[in-house]
Amino acid sequence: MNTPPAFSFLxxxxxxxxxxxxxxQNLLKHDHQLSSPLTSNLRxxxxxxxxxxxxxxxxxxxxxxxxxxxxxxSTIVPPLPIIWAISDAVGAWALLRIWRARQGxxxxxxxxxxxxxxxxxxxxxxxxxxxPSLALSTSTFENTLILLALMFASQGKVSSALLAIAFAxxxxxxxILLLLPIFMVLVSSPVSHLASPRPFHGNLKxxxxxxxxxxxxxxxxxxxxCIITGGSWSWVRASWGATLTLxxxxxxxxxxxxxxxxxxxxxxxxxxxxxxVLRSTLSYTYYPICIKFQHDPLYAxxxxxxxxxxxxxxxTLADPGLFLSMISIFPEVHGYLRxxxxxxxxxxxxxxxxxxxxxxxxxxxxxxxxxxxxxxxxMGMAGGAGLVDACWAGMRIAVGMQKRxxxx
Amino acid sequence: xxxxxxxxxxxxxxxxxxxxYREEIYKEDLRIQSLRDGRVSTTFSFVTVLEGASPRxxxxxxxxxxxQHYALFPLTLGQILREYAITELHLTLNAGKWNYDNxxxxxxxxxxxGAELWAWMGASEVTTVDERWxxxxxxxxxxxxxxxxxxxxxxxxxxxxxFPLSGSTPTFSPHELRxxxxxxxxxxxxxxxxxxxxxxxxxxxxxxxLLNPQKVFDADWHGMGIHVIWKEDxxxxxxxxxxxxxxxxxxxxxxxxxWNLQSLFDRSIERSCxxxxxxxxxxxxxxxxxxxxxxxxxxxxxxxxxxDLSSSSNFTIPSNIAxxxxxxxxxxxxxxxxxxxxxxxxxxxxxxxxxxxxVLSVSVTNNxxxxxxVGYLEMMPALITLWMHTLKVKINSQIRSxxxxxxxxxxxxxxSNDRFSPSMLQAVLTIPPNATLKISxxxxxxxxKYTEHPPDAMRGWDLPGAVFFPLxxxxxxxxxxxxxxxxxxxxxxxxxxxxxxxxxxxxxxLSCTLMTLIFGSIFNLLTRKWVVMEIQE
Numbered sequence: 001m002n003t004p005p006a007f008s009f010l011x012x013x014x015x016x017x018x019x020x021x022x023x024x025q026n027l028l029k030h031d032h033q034l035s036s037p038l039t040s041n042l043r044x045x046x047x048x049x050x051x052x053x054x055x056x057x058x059x060x061x062x063x064x065x066x067x068x069x070x071x072x073x074s075t076i077v078p079p080l081p082i083i084w085a086i087s088d089a090v091g092a093w094a095l096l097r098i099w100r101a102r103q104g105x106x107x108x109x110x111x112x113x114x115x116x117x118x119x120x121x122x123x124x125x126x127x128x129x130x131x132p133s134l135a136l137s138t139s140t141f142e143n144t145l146i147l148l149a150l151m152f153a154s155q156g157k158v159s160s161a162l163l164a165i166a167f168a169x170x171x172x173x174x175x176i177l178l179l180l181p182i183f184m185v186l187v188s189s190p191v192s193h194l195a196s197p198r199p200f201h202g203n204l205k206x207x208x209x210x211x212x213x214x215x216x217x218x219x220x221x222x223x224x225x226c227i228i229t230g231g232s233w234s235w236v237r238a239s240w241g242a243t244l245t246l247x248x249x250x251x252x253x254x255x256x257x258x259x260x261x262x263x264x265x266x267x268x269x270x271x272x273x274x275x276x277v278l279r280s281t282l283s284y285t286y287y288p289i290c291i292k293f294q295h296d297p298l299y300a301x302x303x304x305x306x307x308x309x310x311x312x313x314x315x316t317l318a319d320p321g322l323f324l325s326m327i328s329i330f331p332e333v334h335g336y337l338r339x340x341x342x343x344x345x346x347x348x349x350x351x352x353x354x355x356x357x358x359x360x361x362x363x364x365x366x367x368x369x370x371x372x373x374x375x376x377x378x379m380g381m382a383g384g385a386g387l388v389d390a391c392w393a394g395m396r397i398a399v400g401m402q403k404r405x406x407x408x
Numbered sequence: 409x410x411x412x413x414x415x416x417x418x419x420x421x422x423x424x425x426x427x428x429y430r431e432e433i434y435k436e437d438l439r440i441q442s443l444r445d446g447r448v449s450t451t452f453s454f455v456t457v458l459e460g461a462s463p464r465x466x467x468x469x470x471x472x473x474x475x476q477h478y479a480l481f482p483l484t485l486g487q488i489l490r491e492y493a494i495t496e497l498h499l500t501l502n503a504g505k506w507n508y509d510n511x512x513x514x515x516x517x518x519x520x521x522g523a524e525l526w527a528w529m530g531a532s533e534v535t536t537v538d539e540r541w542x543x544x545x546x547x548x549x550x551x552x553x554x555x556x557x558x559x560x561x562x563x564x565x566x567x568x569x570x571f572p573l574s575g576s577t578p579t580f581s582p583h584e585l586r587x588x589x590x591x592x593x594x595x596x597x598x599x600x601x602x603x604x605x606x607x608x609x610x611x612x613x614x615x616x617x618l619l620n621p622q623k624v625f626d627a628d629w630h631g632m633g634i635h636v637i638w639k640e641d642x643x644x645x646x647x648x649x650x651x652x653x654x655x656x657x658x659x660x661x662x663x664x665x666x667w668n669l670q671s672l673f674d675r676s677i678e679r680s681c682x683x684x685x686x687x688x689x690x691x692x693x694x695x696x697x698x699x700x701x702x703x704x705x706x707x708x709x710x711x712x713x714x715x716d717l718s719s720s721s722n723f724t725i726p727s728n729i730a731x732x733x734x735x736x737x738x739x740x741x742x743x744x745x746x747x748x749x750x751x752x753x754x755x756x757x758x759x760x761x762x763x764x765x766x767v768l769s770v771s772v773t774n775n776x777x778x779x780x781x782v783g784y785l786e787m788m789p790a791l792i793t794l795w796m797h798t799l800k801v802k803i804n805s806q807i808r809s810x811x812x813x814x815x816x817x818x819x820x821x822x823x824s825n826d827r828f829s830p831s832m833l834q835a836v837l838t839i840p841p842n843a844t845l846k847i848s849x850x851x852x853x854x855x856x857k858y859t860e861h862p863p864d865a866m867r868g869w870d871l872p873g874a875v876f877f878p879l880x881x882x883x884x885x886x887x888x889x890x891x892x893x894x895x896x897x898x899x900x901x902x903x904x905x906x907x908x909x910x911x912x913x914x915x916x917x918l919s920c921t922l923m924t925l926i927f928g929s930i931f932n933l934l935t936r937k938w939v940v941m942e943i944q945e
Contacts, residue, residue, distance in 0.1 A: 049797035060819025062793045194568040249855040261907045263913040363762040369907040384926035391933045397937050
């Protein structure tokens with residue numbers, strides 16, 4: 001396929017970053033904003049060491065990665081930085097293809113290369129995505145899988161899309177939020193209908209079959225994971241259970257960790273349930289978003305990445321990063337964002353405050369945990385503001401169009 | 409004195425049933441040694457032997473136990489041992505860091521800082537080993553007024569290689585070890601009082617009369633130990649020991665290292681304990697001729713001066729034993745560099761500038777001209793995660809992974825109520841002659857819930873010291889005639905990142921506000937109906 005010039009250039013640059021020995025990479029690896037206990041490279045390496053020494057990595061309570069990652073990195077390739085660079089490149093490529101599918105462009109025609117340059121740069125140069133990737137956090141793979149699932153879905157490739165989302169759900173169970181929008185994209189089309197809302201058209205009867213196929217892939221992956229771990233189920237509790245029971249209270253930019261650090265012991269199970277329910281299946285934004293944006297399921301998927309990027313249990317900057325980078329493939333809504341400047345400033349504020357307060361608290365010993373918590377609240381505000389922006393714009397655009405139509 | 413003996417004899421006559429089949433022997437001993445840095449090491453040991461007795465078979469725990477009659481053996485301890493069917497028990501309560509380099513190996517090997525408890529128990533279907541372990545530590549914490557109850561599953565491990573059975577192995581069932589240590593435990597008078605109560609003469613007579621809490625707990629290093637060992641040919645042996653390292657240079661006005669019993673303990677022995685079959689004070693005579701010891705005519709054996717105090721001997725109790733250096737005006741500390749007395753010197757630290765991670769580094773120096781193989785045991789509470797993939801073994805900053813062998817690592821294992829047992833790292837180190845082996849690995853410090861922090865959270869957490877132990881001769885014939893039991897490194901203090909302790913309500917309120925704010929805005933948007941209004945002008 002032909003790619004915009006920026007793509008090749010930036011991918012080369014990214015590969016170079018992976019190969020060159022960077023100063024301070026060790027600091028990045030330990031940074032709590034860039035990798036959570038669930039995605040940390042240090043823990044991945046520890047898991048590989050334990051596996052090499054015939055110790056079950058999941059007993060110790062410090063390893064939460066999926067067995068699939070463990071087997072890939074222990075048998076196929078060692079965890080080299082170049083793999084993260086390639087994953088980034090694939091992610092950018094997938095984002096580009098989603099955009100083309102949405103615009104109805106055929107891949108041969110290399111028109112509008114300015115927008116494509118922008119999309120690639122926004123993905124590959126987004127610090128929220130680049131830094132976690134340099135820190136070798138496995139959230140890079142999760143993002144790439146989500147983008148691949150959306151790409152295959154918008155190209156109408158059913159099996160590939162379902163396999164990709166099954167992988168993503170296996171790595172992070174909370175990405176199951178994206179399942180319904182992906183089904184909807186598969187049975188309708190990814191083309192933008194934001195400006196002309198209409199009831200959902202598409203064959204709803206196919207959805208049960210799609211769900212069946214997804215379940216099949218997912219079960220195969222679960223089975224594979226069980227075989228890898230030698231028939232034991234301890235990995236389920238250690239990797240998936242971690243997002244539900246929050247055993248590790250390492251700080252992250254999300255709202256969960258301090259809430260449960262400060263929670264009274266006897267209320268902990270109750271609030272864990274409340275938070276999980278809020279975030280996942282019965283999430284207050286899940287069905288409403290899918291219903292409201294039934295005319296444009298890809299946009300619904302985009303909004304749900306925003307929900308994930310704000311409310312994940314173990315949030316890293318890569319999660320809001322995916323949401324922010326995906327804005328670039330919806331150029332039609334850019335003019336209608338509600339308060340883009342405030343959102344940008346909130347993100348800037350959070351991005352500067354988080355590392356600062358973290359260092360002050362943990363390294364310098366001059367601040368305390370409340371300062372970092374305040375910064376994570378700002379991060380939550382920024383995520384929420386971004387979500388409101390995108391939601392507003394997605395609906396406001398229709399009104400603008402109606403008005404213009406009426407005037408004609 | 410003679411009247412006491414008569415009473416004891418009469419007492420023996422009155423309890424014929426018991427005296428017939430079970431002999432009890434009580435021996436006491438005090439060993440005093442001047443150290444090269446001017447300090448004085450004193451070791452009391454009080455041994456009671458129940459001849460012919462054997463530990464309770466745990467399989468018979470459901471049945472009625474035989475009645476317990478003891479004349480000298482402490483009943484309170486005997487009841488605990490029978491109740492939980494303990495085969496071997498070791499409890500030590502120590503304060504301070506034992507300075508191996510200057511003081512040599514201690515007379516009693518267990519000098520780990522804080523409380524350390526380990527017990528060997530037979531397995532049984534009646535009650536599990538863990539249930540009995542829990543009962544044992546609660547019973548002992550009641551008996552010795554120590555916080556042994558907190559030696560729960562978060563601190564319990566089973567390092568069988570480093571802590572083998574000291575006595576014989578009973579044949580009735582396979583045996584299991586439970587070991588736990590609490591480095592933050594303080595040792596004080598309240599522990600000494602119950603300790604003295606276990607002695608047949610309490611502190612009224614015999615060597616125990618010297619144990620003056622005000623002096624013992626003023627010592628630079630002090631600790632007590634309770635050891636119950638079963639030996640097949642003798643029986644159950646209870647050894648109560650108390651070690652203290654005094655510093656006469658610090659306490660004497662002239663900065664002299666002279667000592668005498670009166671100055672060390674501020675007490676003297678008025679009478680000997682009538683039931684003791686042997687009672688002796690052994691003074692290890694320092695090298696050189698410039699010291700004097702009074703009274704002068706004790707039995708000299710291999711540089712030891714032995715004073716027999718037992719009632720059977722015709723030796724009169726010396727009112728005071730003193731050692732002095734007449735030609736020395738004031739004590740001069742030996743000038744550095746000092747060569748360590750022990751063949752092995754160990755240093756262990758955690759360094760790093762942040763509260764979230766650090767590097768655990770252990771350096772082991774072999775001071776002898778022979779190669780030494782030594783076992784290395786690390787028992788780390790789960791709040792510290794060892795990153796095993798960062799383990800490095802170096803000599804002179806050269807990686808020498810071949811010197812660390814037989815590596816066994818048990819990550820923390822989950823216990824009931826979401827707690828984790830400590831992680832255990834065990835390896836064999838081979839240290840070349842006159843070389844320093846450096847082991848380093850990165851560690852992570854956990855972020856704990858605010859309820860899990862102790863009331864003085866800013867003080868930090870005490871981590872137990874590492875243990876170096878000799879390898880059994882059969883498996884490693886490289887180890888020389890160098891005879892020792894165990895080396896404990898000092899406890900470490902780590903500061904963990906702390907949350908704010910006054911914030912629970914604020915955090916609940918602020919976090920929930922954020923949630924509702926986002927929810928409210930999105931709900932508002934999604935449920936709003938959008939209509940275009942024409943405004944008539």
